[in-house]
Amino acid sequence: MRKVFVMRNGKLTPLRQGERLRSGGKTNWPIYSRGAGVHLSQIDEMERAYPGHRFCRKTGRAIFESASHRKKCLRDRGFIDLDGNWSGRHA
Numbered sequence: 001m002r003k004v005f006v007m008r009n010g011k012l013t014p015l016r017q018g019e020r021l022r023s024g025g026k027t028n029w030p031i032y033s034r035g036a037g038v039h040l041s042q043i044d045e046m047e048r049a050y051p052g053h054r055f056c057r058k059t060g061r062a063i064f065e066s067a068s069h070r071k072k073c074l075r076d077r078g079f080i081d082l083d084g085n086w087s088g089r090h091a
Contacts, residue, residue, distance in 0.1 A: 029066055036062035036079060050076055 004015040037060045038046050054063040064070035
């Protein structure tokens, strides 16, 4: 089974056994994606190649401002969200 992590007091910690995520279907934007991120040396190149895409200058993580922005960025780079219900692969 895959481990799920949550932020507690500014630290990433594993979800406790029996605990459930209570987002209520609402995502707090922006979100930072490690999977869609790039190496720090590639940030400028990626921002030139894909206008509108943003990356964290400290970590290289991709920054998504909204669900539609996330979908566009993932589609532009050929990524598929296998955890999403109806993601870019269905568009």
